[in-house]
Amino acid sequence: MKAYLTRRYLFSASHRLHCDEMSAAENQSVYGKCNNPHGHGHNYSVEVTVGGHVDSRTGMVCNLVDLDSLVNEKILERFDHQNLNTLTEFQGTVPTTENLCVEIFDILEENFHHAQVDKVRIEETMLNSFEYAGGREIRY
């Protein structure tokens, strides 16, 4: 039997949306308040969904301790209370939540081997959310 397990994690970070290839006026027009040069912050909620066959001995898709420790090490310690623009991941790309979502999915997919990383969903605020499933269609 295949099931999907989703765990939610929280971190806080700042960012500024700005593209060097655009003029100041273009940046202002595209990003609006998010282009403020000093940045601004969010409490991000990250939902990580992993899928796999339920192990008949443990009743689990994967051990939550393994998922928690990897997310803690690779995501929360990396991004929590950071200015995303200063991180190497975002030197060539704008730290929008779209790009953050793809980045987090790729990090988890590369490093988590106890189940398949199915999807990452990020709420930037209560009103905005972003989902990425490695390019696959998302099933509801």
Added chain:
Amino acid sequence: MVYLTRKAEFSASHYYHNPEFTPEENQRIFGRCNNPHGHGHNYTLEVTVKGNVDQRSGFVVDLKELKEIMNREVIDAMDHRFLNKEVAEFKNQIPTTENLAISIWRRLQPKLNLAELHRVRVYETPDLFVDFYGEA
């Protein structure tokens, strides 16, 4: 095709233990969940069904009927119960959230003849949930 989701809540206790494992293995794999006296959660169940909207009623499914099936098949059996000891399928199977979602699917699926069951989602806490779509 329209999808409809009905929510329900129940509270129950459980613990994780596999008699084929040594006490050390049980402790290492299940940690605090291995406490034999159990511990509890407020579970939230979301049942999603799909189907075409009936032209006359405007419904995918009669919600009252769906609610009654969920109450009878799931809530009455599991609410305020010790899952390991009081729910038949968990006498020989660990009541993890994964197995709970599968069990609820199996309880509901044969009873739903009005619409097709799409997904069973079980929240163990607001930060942890499992989805089951009936996949083998």
